[in-house]
Amino acid sequence: MSGQPASPSLVCETFSESDVEGAHALSLQFGWPHTREDWRFAAATGRGFVVRESGTVIGTALCWPWGERGATLGLVVVAANQQGRGIGRMLMERLLDALGPRMTVLHATQAGQPLYEKLGFRKVGLLHQYQGTGFAAPFVEPPPGERLRPLEAGDTPRLIELATRASGLDRSALLPPLLDMSQGVALVKGDTVVGFALLRPFGRGHAIGPVPVVADDGLDRQRAQALIANRLAANAGAFTRLDTPDEQGLGPWLESVGLARVDTVVKMARNGEPARDPATLQYAIVTQALG
Template identity: 40%
Template sequence: MATGLKKAVQVRAMLADDLSAAHGLSREQQWPHREQDWTRMLELGQGVVAESEGAIVGTTMWWTFENGFATIGMVIVSNAVQGMGIGRQLMEAAFADIGDRTVLLNATDEGLRLYRSLGFEPIGSVYQHQGAAFSVPIAELIPNERVAPMKVGEVPDITRLDQDATGIDRTRVVDYLCDHAQGVVLNRDGDQAGYALFRRFGRGYAIGPTIAPDIGGAKALITHWLGSNAGMFCRLDVPDDSGLSSWLDELGLPCVGRVTRMCRGTPPQRGATVRAYSLINQALG
């Protein structure tokens, strides 16, 4: 039975016309993505779909970066055909395009076995926090520190901070996000020291990425967005070693899920001055 189905499945490039069906697959998995979120991710990267008897039954997307890295996400196989090797076919199609880059992904528990068999190793966890914070404390800024709206001329500095924080050259992605999001910059002693973006995503809004020199700076950036949007549904995906999880719980954004950060190849090496305190999203990292 599995062999017959596998022969009937065609893996091909994802097209804009496929996004409505892809959105249906993510809804089946109870993922919050809107069709607009799928559209923006495809504009930034590439994808493949698995098609059987005219229906799309699986998806995978990936994003490549100039300095030898790639991320994979939106790996979905319809409940009706899981366990039949379609996920592996989709991943192998992605690898064929990605080449010899180091690949990063955030894995649900259901995908761990497949990803391990494909050479991925765990490197940490990411906690998903979401909710509506109705009471947010005033940010505790240190002397000569302020949070201010991002200016167009600051974007090149922001992209350099982002690469230092992640070890990945995400210039094209950050430039795109800055055109589709609101941004604030953490300024210390007259220099850009971090930033955070706020944009529509899923059930409400996403805060991320958040790049900062320390947890105090990260809290100042996140507090700005929560305080100016009190009562709105917000989501943050934070690394397990960020130190933010219990703080977000206290603010009314409880942890509702966890994924495993995985890497196939040599993990990127971030700089010593800044780090990522929240992700763009779980797909892009």
């Protein structure tokens, strides 16, 4: 992969904090909900590249290595009036060169999917985006012998374990800063955390995710609904978003409580697939970029 600028007038450099303002302005052109704070969090937890022309940001792409073997990739955007110059491909090649042989996941729009396929990604699933403000916040009874409680400081290692097992990605670097900005709830059986859900500021309001739950006794759906309903109640009347994998089949229930499906994207992977633990399921991801 060359990863060379598509034109001598273009400058491609490492993405830095100083690029957040330009990247945010670029993403607004496409109606993305990301705030400046969302961009700052993404940049602080990952790395990437920016393309400028005459000092103006016209393209970005970021990636997040999770441990030595896995990564996610996202926030790939090129100004509408600059498309067709090879900028998107150049940015992707830069990222893939930096990531090397890592198994890498991204979520693709229909427009972006052909490029990603040419770069070695293949479809491995679908992800549905649900959101709204006029939802009901029902109480869902946890399974017998289980209860909901606020997260505690000592839960962090277990939360990292569950999130890693459910996603197939090392979440040890992501969970601590994510917990700092979130309101979370745990589902416990005896003294063991068997699931959790986080509610945090994101985009036009708040987002729920991740939501990993233990599934070894077949109670995963009830556990997930109890956790999500609790976080919906904590954000009643306010804009809330949740991105859920298609294979979990949560859509009908989310629609029944008043969240509308507004988008579906394709989950793609390169150099293999995430090594998820089938005994722990992920009912909502963090973000489409972070996985």
